[in-house]
Amino acid sequence: MAVSSEHPTVLVVEDEPAQREVLYYNLQAEGFEVVTAADGDEALLLVEEEAPDIIVLDWMLPGISGIEICRQLKTRSETRGIPVIMLSARSEEVDRVRGLETGADDYVIKPYSVLELMARVRNQLRRVRPATVGQRLQYDDIVLDAETHRVTRGDHPLKLGPTEFRLLTTFMEKPGRVWSREQLLDRVWGRDIYVDSRTVDVHIGRLRKALCQHGGDDPLRTVRGAGYALG
Amino acid sequence: MAVSSEHPTVLVVEDEPAQREVLYYNLQAEGFEVVTAADGDEALLLVEEEAPDIIVLDWMLPGISGIEICRQLKTRSETRGIPVIMLSARSEEVDRVRGLETGADDYVIKPYSVLELMARVRNQLRRVRPATVGQRLQYDDIVLDAETHRVTRGDHPLKLGPTEFRLLTTFMEKPGRVWSREQLLDRVWGRDIYVDSRTVDVHIGRLRKALCQHGGDDPLRTVRGAGYALG
DNA sequence: CGTTCCTGTGACAAGGACGTAACATCTGTA
DNA sequence: TACAGATGTTACGTCCTTGTCACAGGAACG
Incomplete structure (x- = not known):
């Protein structure tokens, strides 16, 4: 959902x-x-x-x-x-x-x-909807707090830009789900914005780097021909 | 009440x-x-x-x-x-x-x-509410007394104007929470007032200066693309 | 093995977001 | 009226973010 x-x-x-x-x-x-x-x-x-x-x-x-x-x-x-x-x-x-x-x-x-x-x-x-107060999303050792806009991975605070934050939020709302580039553009960038779909790739790369800035495996999965998913 | x-x-x-x-x-x-x-x-x-x-x-x-x-x-x-x-x-x-x-x-x-x-x-x-709640809000070494309208930081009384006071009150009611400029305009300025959202930035600056007038770190956090938060 | 398509990523220019000083208003007060 | 404090707006500089491109590395497939 x-x-x-x-x-x-x-x-x-x-x-x-x-x-x-x-x-x-x-x-x-x-x-x-x-x-x-x-x-x-x-x-x-x-x-x-x-x-x-x-x-x-x-x-x-x-x-x-x-x-x-x-x-x-x-x-x-x-x-x-x-x-x-x-x-x-x-x-x-x-x-x-x-x-x-x-x-x-x-x-x-x-x-x-x-x-x-x-x-x-x-x-x-x-x-x-999840009755969780303060909307806290969690996947593995990654914790995203929507209210404070803070993301941590195993005690380390992560630094990520606005777009990466929104991207990660989308992924964490439904771990495992594969999102196409178009769907991500819709949700993360906005419905009527025109940007090249390859741009998603670049930001996925940036998000990967951000998620691993203190070590750990890359939790993002590339689904060839389809899109990306978390886990 | x-x-x-x-x-x-x-x-x-x-x-x-x-x-x-x-x-x-x-x-x-x-x-x-x-x-x-x-x-x-x-x-x-x-x-x-x-x-x-x-x-x-x-x-x-x-x-x-x-x-x-x-x-x-x-x-x-x-x-x-x-x-x-x-x-x-x-x-x-x-x-x-x-x-x-x-x-x-x-x-x-x-x-x-x-x-x-x-x-x-x-x-x-x-x-x-601010008047009736008469609560003392505290964050770190900052203490805000809603009843007396006084704010101190580590024994030093702070001097701040009405708008800064209301801003700080909002932040201290929910430390960590990120407030968008629009939300702050709603709460601090009032819903049907029209002021430029950049005005918030200016007052954030003034609040920062006020909070640090006797030294100490800046407790306000800018969340790029989203707004501001305390801590 | 070679070809073709797809993806990862470094570089870069353009644009946008933010901090802040300066200024014009406005308000209450002596 | 003169003055001080507070507020909203504007302008400008700085830094960060972002979209795009080009090229390299890999996967699918014959």
Whole structure:
């Protein structure tokens, strides 16, 4: 799960553009990273690529229905833990039971109050996200404290620049996961920044050097043709 | 007053369950302790029991009205210091004057923006807490007495201006934590004030000079690309 | 073994972030 | 009004960070 301690990522799946806009705007205003999908296929793709922290899912969708997406997500172990909030129009209310049966974690009826939806999103996030106070990430002997922006490796404080810090944060949020260069550019550099993807390589190198500045093995793994991973 | 320097307690008085939920979620998400009351009697009881740091009070309530509760609180000396933020529907707006007359410290009209309400809650707390908390904050050899507004470093009294004092207070409430320039502007300057974020840098410089006016290391840490921290 | 593609890394120029002095305002006070 | 203290803004210098390139080393593959 892509838990950026600062900005959890929300995936909004909604085919109606106006609705999508509203959700996008409000969620972003609340400080979330937001990605949107207009149909089921795009949604499933983005779940892979973006590893969102939570999904807001419209019931009625062209192609694969919301309920089907939800079922698929909840059967796969990698995605089972991502909370899903279902949206449905009042007339579909009868299906509420079925919605929750498929594993949706919460259920909101249109027309919904934006405030209420925000509250429910936060609620689900709070329920699911590591309850660790002060957001401390750990992998092996590497400890990253998001609040103080400090990183240590076996008692030695590490000195690393802003970009390396963000890179390492991303890796430590999900140790073992392989991130493509594009995904890293998205998360670490920002969605609409253009930089050469080789730049990632250079920064990986810098991060490696920083992590080993007091000795120890290189914990970063290069996955040829795919990207990089921690451990 | 229930002074936990980490988590101030907010009492929410609101009869409408959905509204109460929204407030509860949002305030809790912001890190407050929250207690809720559905009517006036419960509210007055909880004020005794929980000694909240601030009260968010709906105007329309079954039984004792919000305005009456506010009047009662503001006449008793034990509770006079607790800030009250009134909520009222637009149609009741005409009563704004009367609301403030009874001693409410701020006034928000429904439908309100959650962000705005949070800002106002924080504003009121910031206004009152430093004075009431009367705590002595300490970090290393630096001692800050909120009540007397005095700061010493290893027996030497330090001379610093109001802004530097507030800055230092913020840092000392959570040593080590990195504050972004925007967060500092929020807390130290106030939410709706517009000042250039570089101004923070200048005041950090002034605070540094003040802290070292009798020698000693600079305890403030610059975190490039992120902000500043104490220690 | 040779070719081709992918990755690691040193060098470097450009840009950005930060520290600070100087200046103009503003406020309260005598 | 004159004055002192405090504040916000600007400008400029310095240092750090960063993106890109070029080239070398290696892996996959026939």
